Amino acid sequence: MENYLYTCQYCGKDYLPKRRVKQKYCSNSCRTRAFVMRKLKIVNMSTVEDKKESEKKSEGMSWHGVGNAAAGTLAVNALTSIFTKEENKPATKKDIQNLLGSLKQRYQPILNLAIRPDGAKAFYDLQTQSIVYLKRQLP
Structure with a gap:
């Protein structure tokens, strides 16, 4: 050392x-x-x-940036609506109003019961909460 x-x-x-x-x-x-x-x-x-x-660099928002963001959002929304199946899309206010309007009717059709031989279809009565068979009257 x-x-x-x-x-x-x-x-x-x-x-x-x-x-x-x-x-x-x-x-x-x-x-x-x-x-x-x-x-x-x-x-x-x-x-x-x-x-x-x-x-x-200027730290600010430019019209070019706003335009690019808007164009990107529109493109994503358009592609989403094109490639999404109709049954998977979210419900709108109009869809809910139509559903509520149809529920206000007294008789709701039952789709999984067969039609009787006399031609009467099965319906659920919302007031009596029972199944009824009704024949459709022709006008």
């Missing part, structure tokens, strides 16, 4: 190296502090550069 004293690159003190390879720092604490300072310097430099670049 050498008897030559080296100078710590962080704190500047003279030290005798404990390893065969030349050490740059007198202790582990100086080595880690130097590492942290290098990283902070790099981070600070990058934030300064980012601030300069952001100052160059």
Whole structure:
């Protein structure tokens, strides 16, 4: 080993190296502090550069951006309506009003019961809550 004293690159003190390879720092604490300072310097430099670049760019909304956003929204809505099956589309106010209007009728048709031989169809009576068979009168 050498008897030559080296100078710590962080704190500047003279030290005798404990390893065969030349050490740059007198202790582990100086080595880690130097590492942290290098990283902070790099981070600070990058934030300064980012601030300069952001100052160059105007931070505002443009008509081009609004137009692009509107065009994108219209395209997505159009493609969604084209490729979505009718039974999977959400119900509208008109659909709900039609459904409520049809439920206001007293007799609701029952579709899974067969028609009787005399031609009467099965209906559910909402007032009496029973099944009735009605023949349709021709006008």
